[in-house]
Amino acid sequence: xxRWTIDEPATMEFDGVVALRVTLIAGSVSVVAGGGRPSxxxxxxxxxxxxxxxxxxxxxxxxxxxxxxxxxxxxTQKASAVVTVTVPPDCPVSLTLVSxxxxxxxxxxxxxxxxxTGGVTLHDVIGDIEVNTVGGNVEAQGLDGxxxxxxASGELALAGGSVDRLSARSISGRISADxxxxxxxxxxxxxxxxxxxxxxxxxxxxxxxxxxxxxxxEASFPDLARKDRAIVRTLSGKLGDGSANLTVNTISGxxxxxxRPAHDALED
Amino acid sequence: xxxxxxHGRLRLYLLKLLEESPRHGYEVIRLLQDRFLxxxxxxxxxxxxxxxxxxxxxxxxxxxxxGKKVYSLTDKGRDELERRMDELAELEEEITASAQEFARxxxxxxxxTVRSLREELTAAAKTMRxxxxxxxxxxxxxxxxxxxxEWKRQKEHWKEATGRQxxEWKRQKExxxxQxxxxxxEWRLxxxxxxxxxxxxxDDVARLKLERLMRRFVEDVRRDAxxxxxxxxxxxxxxxxxxxxxxxxxxxxxxxxxxxxxSDD
Numbered sequence: 295x296x297r298w299t300i301d302e303p304a305t306m307e308f309d310g311v312v313a314l315r316v317t318l319i320a321g322s323v324s325v326v327a328g329g330g331r332p333s334x335x336x337x338x339x340x341x342x343x344x345x346x347x348x349x350x351x352x353x354x355x356x357x358x359x360x361x362x363x364x365x366x367x368x369x370t371q372k373a374s375a376v377v378t379v380t381v382p383p384d385c386p387v388s389l390t391l392v393s394x395x396x397x398x399x400x401x402x403x404x405x406x407x408x409x410x411t412g413g414v415t416l417h418d419v420i421g422d423i424e425v426n427t428v429g430g431n432v433e434a435q436g437l438d439g440x441x442x443x444x445x446a447s448g449e450l451a452l453a454g455g456s457v458d459r460l461s462a463r464s465i466s467g468r469i470s471a472d473x474x475x476x477x478x479x480x481x482x483x484x485x486x487x488x489x490x491x492x493x494x495x496x497x498x499x500x501x502x503x504x505x506x507x508x509x510x511x512e513a514s515f516p517d518l519a520r521k522d523r524a525i526v527r528t529l530s531g532k533l534g535d536g537s538a539n540l541t542v543n544t545i546s547g548x549x550x551x552x553x554r555p556a557h558d559a560l561e562d
Numbered sequence: 563x564x565x566x567x568x569h570g571r572l573r574l575y576l577l578k579l580l581e582e583s584p585r586h587g588y589e590v591i592r593l594l595q596d597r598f599l600x601x602x603x604x605x606x607x608x609x610x611x612x613x614x615x616x617x618x619x620x621x622x623x624x625x626x627x628x629g630k631k632v633y634s635l636t637d638k639g640r641d642e643l644e645r646r647m648d649e650l651a652e653l654e655e656e657i658t659a660s661a662q663e664f665a666r667x668x669x670x671x672x673x674x675t676v677r678s679l680r681e682e683l684t685a686a687a688k689t690m691r692x693x694x695x696x697x698x699x700x701x702x703x704x705x706x707x708x709x710x711x712e713w714k715r716q717k718e719h720w721k722e723a724t725g726r727q728x729x730e731w732k733r734q735k736e737x738x739x740x741q742x743x744x745x746x747x748e749w750r751l752x753x754x755x756x757x758x759x760x761x762x763x764x765d766d767v768a769r770l771k772l773e774r775l776m777r778r779f780v781e782d783v784r785r786d787a788x789x790x791x792x793x794x795x796x797x798x799x800x801x802x803x804x805x806x807x808x809x810x811x812x813x814x815x816x817x818x819x820x821x822x823x824x825s826d827d
Contacts, residue, residue: 324665329593335662378662397665415669433676444741451676465738470676470683484734491683505730512690525728543730550687 295350299358300336301343308332312351314387318394319357320374327383327400334379341373355379425450431467449488457481464488472554475500475538485544492540493552499534504542504549513551571653572604576612577635577643578650580622584634587613 298306311332316323321338334355336344345358357373374394381387386403389396391412398405399417407414409430416423416434423441425432427448434441437455443462450462452471460481462469469483472493483490489509494500502518504511511520511527518531529551542549579590587610594604613633616622621639624631635643643650792800 324662324669326661326665326668328661330661333661337662378665380661395669397669399665399668415672417668417672433672435672435675451680453672453675453679463737463741470680472679472683484737486734486738491687493683493686510691512687514686514690543734545734548687550683550690552683552686552690 296348298346299343300346301339303337303339305333305335306346308334308348308353310351311348311353311381311385313353314379314381314385315352315354315390316377316379316388317354317356317390318373318375318377319392320372320394321376322395322397323355323375323389323391324378324397325387325389325399325401326378326380326397327385327402328380329382330380332379332381332385334377336375336377338374338376340375344375344377353379353381474498475540477537479538481538481540483540483542483544485547487546488544489547489550490542490544491550491552492542493554494533494540496553496556497534498538498553499536500538500540501532501536502530502540502551504529504540504551505544506542506547506549507545509544509546509548511549514553515551518551571649572608573612573616574643574646574650575653576609576616577621577639580633580635581640581643584632586627586630586632588630590633 314325334346342357345356347354355377357375383400383402385401387398387401388406389408391409393410394412396407396409396412397415398407398419402420404422405419406424409427411429413430414425414427414432416437418436420438423437423439425442426444428446430448432443432445432448432450434451434455435453437452437457439457440459441457441461443450445464445467447466448464449467450464450469452473454472456474456476458479460471460473463484465486466488468488469485470491473481474495475481475498483492504513505526505528507526511529513529515533517533518529521528576590579585579593587606591604591606591609613622616639617624621636621642622633623636624633
């Protein structure tokens with residue numbers, strides 16, 4: 295096992311990295327997966343130095359000596375770092391951040407991001423993707439695979455992705471998704487008060503169930519049947535052969551389902 | 563995206579890729595994309611003419627394998643690469659530094675896309691709402707009869723569905739209650755464990771446990787206090803008691819043996 299303590303800008307290269315774990319308070323971490331040699335590039339450290347450990351291919355990065363009640367510690371001290379990590383695409387990535395921002399791109403293994411308030415940007419990430427945030431906004435493009443998103447007030451915006459399974463829950467963070475649900479893909483979206491907007495391809499084959507307690511429910515697919523009852527407003531039905539599944543449940547948010555014309559392809 | 567190459571550097575990098583092994587044009591393009599993490603994504607229109615030019619200068623040669631041109635470096639090309647070794651090292655360094663730049667660009671790019679998506683969806687939703695009033699009225703008229711029968715048929719089903727919906731919300735409420743607890747737990751308690759796993763020593767663990775004892779103490783006292791009303795004199799008495807406790811902890815425990823705690827805490 296090798297350990298380094300970094301307190302000034304530095305670049306390090308590693309022979310093999312099979313998993314990455316980063317724990318940061320403030321600043322930012324960017325994970326870029328590609329064909330080059332795995333490396334860590336630290337371009338700024340404030341407060342305690344960064345500790346980097348490389349053990350049997352596991353790369354761990356965190357602030358040094360962060361042991362006492364972290365949240366009380368936060369009020370009195372600064373602990374911030376700007377880190378860029380390059381890893382092979384098949385390297386699982388796990389990030390635990392307080393206010394630090396995260397950028398992840400090109401990873402094809404499992405990606406797990408937890409933040410308190412830090413924003414998360416995902417680009418071309420494939421596989422199991424799990425984001426749990428209290429107040430951070432999540433912006434993603436070109437995702438493919440199984441996406442799980444939980445947030446209190448953070449917004450989720452998914453642009454141009456193709457998901458096998460999308461599970462998104464939020465209390466008040468708006469959810470916007472422009473996705474394909476190929477084959478028997480499933481999307482389940484639940485919010486308490488947040489608005490939900492989903493856009494599917496014009497010729498989607500999806501069973502649709504949109505429910506809102508007190509909010510409006512609108513869809514630009516004419517085949518869906520409307521049922522307004524005392525307790526819930528619903529639009530539901532089958533688009534195409536209904537192989538995929540979309541369910542939206544919200545208590546007071548509005549739900550909008552839009553169709554994307556076929557020529558408006560998802561190329562970016 | 564920013565130009566990665568200037569001053570004949572693409573040419574240099576092409577020579578380097580062909581020195582590693584003979585390759586066909588498509589492979590060169592793919593390798594460039596890989597190496598530059600998508601920052602630089604050359605089109606065949608950029609690469610093929612350059613390979614052709616390198617060939618006319620005698621730096622590379624090609625043979626046709628299975629209908630594809632496979633390029634390899636000539637001795638003259640190897641000489642040129644040798645001569646420009648320093649420049650190549652510099653270029654490699656820049657490529658590494660460009661990962662950071664790339665991440666920033668990705669962030670901006672995604673942010674831009676997402677922002678325009680949001681605007682687009684919001685605008686489309688508004689248009690739909692505005693036109694919904696008129697169309698649904700017409701549809702209503704047309705379908706009233708059909709609807710009535712449908713309703714009769716589905717009344718039973720709806721009753722059941724309403725029950726299901728109530729259950730659904732009950733479940734959702736339950737879920738958020740649990741999730742709230744989980745967040746609280748995670749961000750207050752388990753957070754320290756996350757750090758301990760990465761950095762912890764035995765001393766750290768002891769401090770962590772002390773932190774926890776103190777937190778539990780505060781919680782217990784707070785709960786006990788809920789039942790009683792507190793006057794100013796009671797508060798003064800409480801303060802005195804707490805101060806006494808602190809003094810005793812200091813005198814009996816912390817001062818007794820100088821703890822080997824790290825000096826930088």
